[in-house]
Amino acid sequence: MTTDKETFQGVDKPMYIVEEERLRANLSLIKRVACEAEVEVILAFKAFALWKTFPIFREYIGATTASSLYEARLSYEEFGSMAHTYSPAYTESEIDEISRMSSHLTFNSLSQYERFAQRVKQENPQASIGLRVNPEYSEVETLLYNPCAPGTRFGVSAAQLSAQLPPLVEGFHCHCHCESGADVFERTLVHIEEKFARWFPQLKWINFGGGHLMTRADYDVPHLINILREFRRRYPWLHVILEPGSAFAWQTGPLVSHVVDIVEDNGIRTAILDVSFTCHMPDCLEMPYMPVVRGARIAEPGSSLEKEKPAKWHYRLGGNSCLSGDFLDGWDFNHELKVGERIIFEDMIHYTTVKTCMFNGIGHPALAMLHGDGKLELLRTFGYEDYRNRMD
Numbered sequence: 001m002t003t004d005k006e007t008f009q010g011v012d013k014p015m016y017i018v019e020e021e022r023l024r025a026n027l028s029l030i031k032r033v034a035c036e037a038e039v040e041v042i043l044a045f046k047a048f049a050l051w052k053t054f055p056i057f058r059e060y061i062g063a064t065t066a067s068s069l070y071e072a073r074l075s076y077e078e079f080g081s082m083a084h085t086y087s088p089a090y091t092e093s094e095i096d097e098i099s100r101m102s103s104h105l106t107f108n109s110l111s112q113y114e115r116f117a118q119r120v121k122q123e124n125p126q127a128s129i130g131l132r133v134n135p136e137y138s139e140v141e142t143l144l145y146n147p148c149a150p151g152t153r154f155g156v157s158a159a160q161l162s163a164q165l166p167p168l169v170e171g172f173h174c175h176c177h178c179e180s181g182a183d184v185f186e187r188t189l190v191h192i193e194e195k196f197a198r199w200f201p202q203l204k205w206i207n208f209g210g211g212h213l214m215t216r217a218d219y220d221v222p223h224l225i226n227i228l229r230e231f232r233r234r235y236p237w238l239h240v241i242l243e244p245g246s247a248f249a250w251q252t253g254p255l256v257s258h259v260v261d262i263v264e265d266n267g268i269r270t271a272i273l274d275v276s277f278t279c280h281m282p283d284c285l286e287m288p289y290m291p292v293v294r295g296a297r298i299a300e301p302g303s304s305l306e307k308e309k310p311a312k313w314h315y316r317l318g319g320n321s322c323l324s325g326d327f328l329d330g331w332d333f334n335h336e337l338k339v340g341e342r343i344i345f346e347d348m349i350h351y352t353t354v355k356t357c358m359f360n361g362i363g364h365p366a367l368a369m370l371h372g373d374g375k376l377e378l379l380r381t382f383g384y385e386d387y388r389n390r391m392d
Helices: 020-037 051-057 069-079 095-100 110-123 182-202 221-234 384-389
Strands: 015-019 064-066 083-086 102-107 128-132 169-173 205-207 239-242 255-265 268-273 296-298 313-318 327-333 342-345 366-370 376-380
Touching: 015 020, 020 051, 020 221, 051 069, 051 366, 064 069, 069 083, 069 095, 095 102, 095 110, 102 110, 102 169, 102 205, 110 128, 128 205, 169 182, 182 221, 221 239
Parallel strands: 015 366, 064 083, 083 102, 102 128, 128 169, 169 205, 205 239, 268 313
Antiparallel strands: 015 255, 255 268, 255 342, 296 327, 313 327, 366 376
16 A cells, blocks of 8 residues: 555554665665774664665665574574674573574673683684673663663673673673763773773773764764764774664654544543553663653643643543553643544654563554655564464
8 A cells, every 4th residue: 555654644554664665764874884984883673673674674684683693593584684682691591592593692790701701702702792882971861761770780880890801701891871962982081091092902892882862963973973974093903893783773654543442531631642652662660751742742740721822722632441550641732632543652663572562461552664655564463463462
């Protein structure tokens, strides 16, 4: 079918829609950064893993990063390359298989290194082994996403390292950003070098992790390129890797939903949808954040129909699960919502599509790609068997 990308006319069921033109624009910018800074930028599956889009990705990048056995398999089997793998904890039952599918394998702790490093080399002599390090500095304000908060379970501090690194270690992995700008990376890099530059001569590569939101409209891309160039000038032997997730799929498409009922209690009007925040947009409740709804304005705290101009209609939007807190408040529309009307949540591809669930047996939105000619390609639909098989 064909549809209009402004209204998504004809989309009558819940659907995540990846817009190919926007995706390619992001990929082009990321490839530019990699080429001009002479670094490697790879896709982090924890933010985006829609494998039917991988043929497009392979036109721009050559590798991905995994944090689990299944992500490593996805890289190896569907992306067609060995993964850059990091996990907070590898297990006896999975380490051998992960090793065979990983070009780089990073340990979270010295104890994990001591337990598994030799096995990794036995299974895959070509695998390059790294350690995750903790610079003890991060500007991530939301504690849920701050990997360097006191008591963190992520990484080895400088005080835990000896002058000579463990014999198989060839790289450092350092992740301490979340949707951050180049200025944040610049300040963070000062701490990374202060803490760990003494070991750089012993390394072959350094991975600066994710959270570099280089495709955001206000991101200072030239500054990022200059920071990376200057770092490479100081340490020319180090292969530099960045592994953003959100940056690849940032602003690449919406979740299309529909109003199924309007209810009111104590003067609060709620439009109930055929999607769920807890099932299909979990970061809205976890982070939390207010998503942009096309054609609506996020209301100021405490605003209501009575406080706004008569032409404004204020609504909570409620999910269709039985969780009491499955709603967000609120949005101002310029018209009264009607049952059957489409509600379009902007920027719902990164992280959202990898974190969805079927709690309460709620039907899962379909996955689709919108091509430049307006053709809507259905990539996957979900049914009862998908829910049932999770319980087998």
